[in-house]
Amino acid sequence: MGILGAWRGTLIVNWRRPAMSGTGLRGGHLTAGTAPNENEPMENLIFRSLVRFSGELERLASLPEQRYNRKTFPTVGQYDWLAGQVLYALIRQTRPRTIVEFSTSSGYSTTFSALALQANGAGRIHTVDIDLRAQEAARRWISACGLVDQVVFHHGDCRRIVPGLVGRGIDLLFVDSLHSFDMAEWYLTRVVPRLEGDALVHIHDVMPLEARVRIHGGPPFQSARSAARSNILQRAKSIVWLLAHGKAGSLWPASPARELLPLHKLQCFQPASSGELPTIDGNYFEEAVLIREVVREGSPRDFVYLHRLLPYLAQYEPQRFAHQDEIQRTDSRAAALEWNDCLWCRAQKLQELVAHKRIRAIRRALEHQFDPSA
Ligand SMILES: C[S@@+](CC[C@H](N)C(=O)[O-])C[C@H]1O[C@@H](n2cnc3c(N)ncnc32)[C@H](O)[C@@H]1O
Numbered sequence: 001m002g003i004l005g006a007w008r009g010t011l012i013v014n015w016r017r018p019a020m021s022g023t024g025l026r027g028g029h030l031t032a033g034t035a036p037n038e039n040e041p042m043e044n045l046i047f048r049s050l051v052r053f054s055g056e057l058e059r060l061a062s063l064p065e066q067r068y069n070r071k072t073f074p075t076v077g078q079y080d081w082l083a084g085q086v087l088y089a090l091i092r093q094t095r096p097r098t099i100v101e102f103s104t105s106s107g108y109s110t111t112f113s114a115l116a117l118q119a120n121g122a123g124r125i126h127t128v129d130i131d132l133r134a135q136e137a138a139r140r141w142i143s144a145c146g147l148v149d150q151v152v153f154h155h156g157d158c159r160r161i162v163p164g165l166v167g168r169g170i171d172l173l174f175v176d177s178l179h180s181f182d183m184a185e186w187y188l189t190r191v192v193p194r195l196e197g198d199a200l201v202h203i204h205d206v207m208p209l210e211a212r213v214r215i216h217g218g219p220p221f222q223s224a225r226s227a228a229r230s231n232i233l234q235r236a237k238s239i240v241w242l243l244a245h246g247k248a249g250s251l252w253p254a255s256p257a258r259e260l261l262p263l264h265k266l267q268c269f270q271p272a273s274s275g276e277l278p279t280i281d282g283n284y285f286e287e288a289v290l291i292r293e294v295v296r297e298g299s300p301r302d303f304v305y306l307h308r309l310l311p312y313l314a315q316y317e318p319q320r321f322a323h324q325d326e327i328q329r330t331d332s333r334a335a336a337l338e339w340n341d342c343l344w345c346r347a348q349k350l351q352e353l354v355a356h357k358r359i360r361a362i363r364r365a366l367e368h369q370f371d372p373s374a
Contacts, residue, residue: 038198040302042344046086046309049093057085057094059115067108072141075134079109079176079204080339082313083306087202090344091116094200096171097123102158103177104129107138109204113174114147123171128154128161166194173347174346175202180277181284181363188294195367197348206291207284207305207341212265233363263293263362268369269349278370286366293362294353 064081068071091099091113104127117123129135132155142151144354154161158177173195177183192201261281266289269279277285295303 042304043301049089053089053092073106074137075106082339083342084112087112088116095120099125100165100170100174101127101174104138105134107141114150117150126152126165128158140230171198174202179287181286182285184290192350195347199347200346204342205340206288206290206343263365302349
């Protein structure tokens with residue numbers, strides 16, 4: 001990335017990229033200061049935002065250090081700092097008046113949004129969670145951060161609360177809740193269609209298999225960059241996880257390079273206990289499969305997965321965690337850091353692809369994986 005110069009108040013940036021086929025990413029010129037354009041591909045908007053606000057991302061640097069502090073964030077499974085940088089920059093760029101987030105948990109993701117809204121000097125995030133204790137921790141943390149003016153907490157089932165918020169106009173919908181098929185079907189069919197076309201939609205913990213990132217502790221994807229030592233640690237940790245989850249069959253994945261597997265080839269694993277969700281291919285949840293299938297016809301420039309941005313994100317500062325942050329990484333104090341994949345798009349693009357019939361077909365295909373006699 002090289003900043004070539006300022007021209008008529010607009011920062012002109014020339015960015016080059018390593019060759020990545022099929023990503024939809026194009027080298028060229030980006031203008032960081034131009035007016036919002038609702039037809040602009042999501043990918044461009046993300047880059048423009050990062051270019052323009054990369055100097056502010058240092059504000060977020062303490063968040064990954066706090067992520068595993070259970071006094072601050074008593075719940076596990078938080079959002080992550082890598083995605084949080086994109087979220088922060090996009091909020092700064094697009095200046096949403098209303099963000100709706102489900103779910104809060106103990107407020108890690110909420111903090112990224114609230115910090116950006118505070119810097120904007122306008123806008124609120126409405127955040128919903130069914131878990132009162134988690135949300136109480138979030139309230140304490142948000143208050144300690146001096147962000148109370150930016151956050152409105154709602155306690156309860158998002159399926160009851162969010163429909164009432166849609167009527168007020170949502171500029172950014174942030175989904176990071178129960179990763180079940182039912183929940184994803186609900187927001188795709190009941191919330192997304194009611195958004196304005198230019199609203200932004202951000203869904204965390206969704207990933208196509210080729211993303212090669214995963215939920216913490218899941219079976220390994222081989223990473224080209226991993227050092228031998230971290231490979232061994234990663235493999236050891238994965239084996240423990242697999243054995244604990246009764247998935248010894250996938251200890252040694254046959255092929256490291258995985259493509260967008262067809263639905264009928266996905267391996268599904270029953271939940272270990274009644275409180276858990278089934279996992280798909282030992283790696284991710286039903287929601288990720290549904291989203292992957294729904295957006296697969298869309299342009300990768302309009303449906304941007306975080307893992308595709310990684311080579312470019314690594315060029316920004318502060319990026320001191322970027323390389324370690326991929327799989328079972330460490331922070332500056334050697335504490336573990338992880339990130340999960342996520343998706344960015346505009347509501348209109350998603351609305352064009354959401355079809356009830358298609359969702360029912362995907363559900364049937366997944367049910368068939370669990371019970372081939374069905
Ligand atoms: C992955 S966590 C959210 C993490 C959060 N964004 C963060 O960064 O810490 C999922 C949350 O969804 C909440 N949840 C599950 N079902 C829900 C529902 N029906 N309505 C609202 N929240 C729900 C859980 O209580 C849990 O806190």
